[in-house]
Amino acid sequence: MMALIVSNLPALQVALPIIAAPFCLILGRGAWAWALATIVSFVTFAISLALFASVYDGSIISYHMGGWAPPIGIEYRVDIVNAFVLLIVSGVAALVLPYAYRSVADEIPADRQPIFYTAFLLCVAGLLGVTITGDAFNVFVFLEISSLSTYALVASGAWRNKRALTASYNYLIMGTVGATFFVIGIGMLYMITGTLNMADLAVRIADHGDSSTLHMGFVFILIGIGLKLAMFPLHLWLPNAYSFAPSAVTAFLAATATKVAVYVMLRFMFTVLGFDFEFQADTLKLVVFPLAVAAMFAASLVAIFQDDLKRMLAYSSIAQIGYILLGLAFLTHTGLLASIVHLFNHAVTKGALFMVAGCFVLSTGTSSISSLRGVGRDMPWTAAAFVAGGFSLIGLPLTVGFISKWYLVQAALELGWWPVALLIMASSLLAIIYVWRVVEAVYLQPAPEGITRKEAPLSMLVPAWILVGLSIWFGVSASLTTTAASRAADALIGQSQILWQE
Amino acid sequence: MEHHSILRVVSKLLIPPMLVFALYVQFHGEYSPGGGFQAGVVFAAAFILYSLVHGIDALIKIVPPRALHVFSAVGALIFAGTGVVTMLLGEPFLGYYALAENPVHAQEWGIVIVEFGVGMTVASVMLSLFIAFASHNPRLDDKDW
Numbered sequence: 001m002m003a004l005i006v007s008n009l010p011a012l013q014v015a016l017p018i019i020a021a022p023f024c025l026i027l028g029r030g031a032w033a034w035a036l037a038t039i040v041s042f043v044t045f046a047i048s049l050a051l052f053a054s055v056y057d058g059s060i061i062s063y064h065m066g067g068w069a070p071p072i073g074i075e076y077r078v079d080i081v082n083a084f085v086l087l088i089v090s091g092v093a094a095l096v097l098p099y100a101y102r103s104v105a106d107e108i109p110a111d112r113q114p115i116f117y118t119a120f121l122l123c124v125a126g127l128l129g130v131t132i133t134g135d136a137f138n139v140f141v142f143l144e145i146s147s148l149s150t151y152a153l154v155a156s157g158a159w160r161n162k163r164a165l166t167a168s169y170n171y172l173i174m175g176t177v178g179a180t181f182f183v184i185g186i187g188m189l190y191m192i193t194g195t196l197n198m199a200d201l202a203v204r205i206a207d208h209g210d211s212s213t214l215h216m217g218f219v220f221i222l223i224g225i226g227l228k229l230a231m232f233p234l235h236l237w238l239p240n241a242y243s244f245a246p247s248a249v250t251a252f253l254a255a256t257a258t259k260v261a262v263y264v265m266l267r268f269m270f271t272v273l274g275f276d277f278e279f280q281a282d283t284l285k286l287v288v289f290p291l292a293v294a295a296m297f298a299a300s301l302v303a304i305f306q307d308d309l310k311r312m313l314a315y316s317s318i319a320q321i322g323y324i325l326l327g328l329a330f331l332t333h334t335g336l337l338a339s340i341v342h343l344f345n346h347a348v349t350k351g352a353l354f355m356v357a358g359c360f361v362l363s364t365g366t367s368s369i370s371s372l373r374g375v376g377r378d379m380p381w382t383a384a385a386f387v388a389g390g391f392s393l394i395g396l397p398l399t400v401g402f403i404s405k406w407y408l409v410q411a412a413l414e415l416g417w418w419p420v421a422l423l424i425m426a427s428s429l430l431a432i433i434y435v436w437r438v439v440e441a442v443y444l445q446p447a448p449e450g451i452t453r454k455e456a457p458l459s460m461l462v463p464a465w466i467l468v469g470l471s472i473w474f475g476v477s478a479s480l481t482t483t484a485a486s487r488a489a490d491a492l493i494g495q496s497q498i499l500w501q502e
Numbered sequence: 503m504e505h506h507s508i509l510r511v512v513s514k515l516l517i518p519p520m521l522v523f524a525l526y527v528q529f530h531g532e533y534s535p536g537g538g539f540q541a542g543v544v545f546a547a548a549f550i551l552y553s554l555v556h557g558i559d560a561l562i563k564i565v566p567p568r569a570l571h572v573f574s575a576v577g578a579l580i581f582a583g584t585g586v587v588t589m590l591l592g593e594p595f596l597g598y599y600a601l602a603e604n605p606v607h608a609q610e611w612g613i614v615i616v617e618f619g620v621g622m623t624v625a626s627v628m629l630s631l632f633i634a635f636a637s638h639n640p641r642l643d644d645k646d647w
Contacts (some may be wrong), residue, residue, distance in 0.1 A: 004590070008589050008594065008595060011585070011589065011594065011595035015582060015585060015586070015595060018578075018581065018582055019582045019583075019586065021578075022574075022575030022578045022582075023574070023575070023579070025571050025572070025574070025575040026571075026572055026575045026576075028568075035563050063594065064597065065594060065595060065596060066592055066594060066595065066596040066597050067594045067597035067598075067599060115571075217644055364564070374555070468555075
């Protein structure tokens with residue numbers, strides 16, 4: 001039995017949440033659906049850990065769906081790069097679900113909760129599927145599974161604020177445009193090569209050489225995924241979707257959805273199109289690089305002027321995506337390492353901060369910063385978690401945010417681009433401003449008369465503090481994450497024959 | 503509804519062949535054009551026609567939304583469950599060869615079972631969507647026709 005399970009781990013990773021999702025619907029009671037979803041998320045996390053442990057040494061697991069060998073059949077291919085992302089997605093899901101119980105009970109009516117947890121599990125399964133699959137079209141299918149369930153999850157914020165419906169609709173339109181662009185791009189790659197398996201695509205594209213169809217395919221994929229990951233000018237869906245979604249959904253999405261999209265981008269850029277592809281290098285340097293820098297500043301500046309905590313954090317997410325894309329655009333080993341390690345670090349930091357925002361929403365009924373005046377006395381643990389998460393967002397030493405920025409600055413200096421290093425530090429100063437605005441309201445401003453706000457329940461505080469703890473733990477001893485990220489960068493570079501700058 | 507005899511008679515004539523045709527498309531899917539998705543849509547269309555003639559309440563009486571939710575879940579579980587069964591029999595997920603001695607039969611049975619799940623889910627989701635949208639409108643009285 002054990003051998004059976006071990007040999008089918010890659011399939012179970014995705015199949016388990018997919019199978020559990022209909023059961024949640026059948027159970028029909030919120031608490032039971034929640035219990036099932038939580039147990040499944042723990043098992044899914046255990047599977048990710050097992051997969052991560054078995055590919056940590058650089059080996060690759062290839063699983064043939066339905067027994068059909070690739071390139072004809074669908075292949076699930078686990079290497080260090082996607083095992084790392086799988087770990088992020090399933091880990092965050094396993095923390096968000098225990099957190100969700102109280103938060104969802106407060107924000108969503110009881111008869112709708114089973115459907116909510118069904119959609120949540122489908123979203124988890126979709127994101128895991130995108131990450132684990134080695135088939136380009138399968139990426140699109142799972143991307144749609146995760147996106148469609150995300151639209152429903154965002155819309156379920158409508159019981160708190162009706163504007164969730166327009167936010168979700170907006171996201172639906174932009175997300176569908178993104179998915180369409182992506183599938184057109186895949187169609188062009190298929191046109192050139194006649195295959196959809198990523199490893200096979202890479203070989204055949206390299207044989208085929210450069211062509212304008214390939215350029216178009218690359219651009220379509222870049223823009224499609226750019227929409228999904230909220231690359232700077234394509235980010236317009238994100239602030240509303242994050243601020244009006246239920247708190248648990250925001251915490252989960254902010255920590256995982258954009259990260260998975262970044263992974264898809266890495267995979268297509270360096271594994272699939274990873275031959276000596278000048279057009280790609282030029283695009284990264286001339287288009288993605290300036291956009292990433294613009295995101296770091298523009299989104300941080302906008303974040304400073306927000307009055308809504310969740311909205312402020314959403315804009316900050318767009319800025320952090322800028323850092324990830326910046327590391328990518330350096331086209332060096334250190335830059336790629338910084339990007340990959342920041343996937344994890346930002347997931348931990350932003351997950352914690354959005355969980356804290358959800359605690360505030362539960363107690364005060366709103367997420368506006370002005371209503372948080374003096375809340376530090378009433379909710380000491382929640383407020384302290386915000387401060388610790390905020391330190392990591394700024395990038396103070398001994399937090400994970402520092403590790404990411406350290407490698408980013410190092411990557412910039414390696415290339416001799418010291419103005420970029422200065423820009424990275426300057427944008428961190430902006431983060432100090434918007435984090436400070438909240439800290440000031442929470443601790444320094446007097447509480448309004450006659451209102452006491454209850455501390456958030458333990459079931460919400462513990463997951464938030466686990467994430468805060470992780471952000472400090474991996475900030476102090478970063479060897480595990482940086483080694484994994486370094487090996488992942490090696491794997492991506494090793495697979496590609498792009499002209500890497502030394 | 504009693505006086506719309508043309509609508510009633512035509513729908514009575516149409517609905518049974520639609521259901522049979524849906525089943526035909528369903529179970530010939532593996533060697534002719536068709537399959538679970540198309541069959542599910544045709545099957546649901548028969549119910550939708552019934553509801554267009556007799557009203558949304560009559561449809562909800564036959565298939566309550568809660569039952570539709572369960573059916574859509576069961577359909578998905580038939581698909582995924584096939585994968586789990588083949589996995590337990592020692593093949594990969596959805597490796598149909600585990601289902602029978604003869605590999606051709608195994609593949610055929612596998613696809614028939616899986617497509618049945620697809621058809622069930624598609625039909626019940628179609629109906630759920632229809633009911634969700636149709637229930638929003640104010641009821642149309644017989645006099646308003």
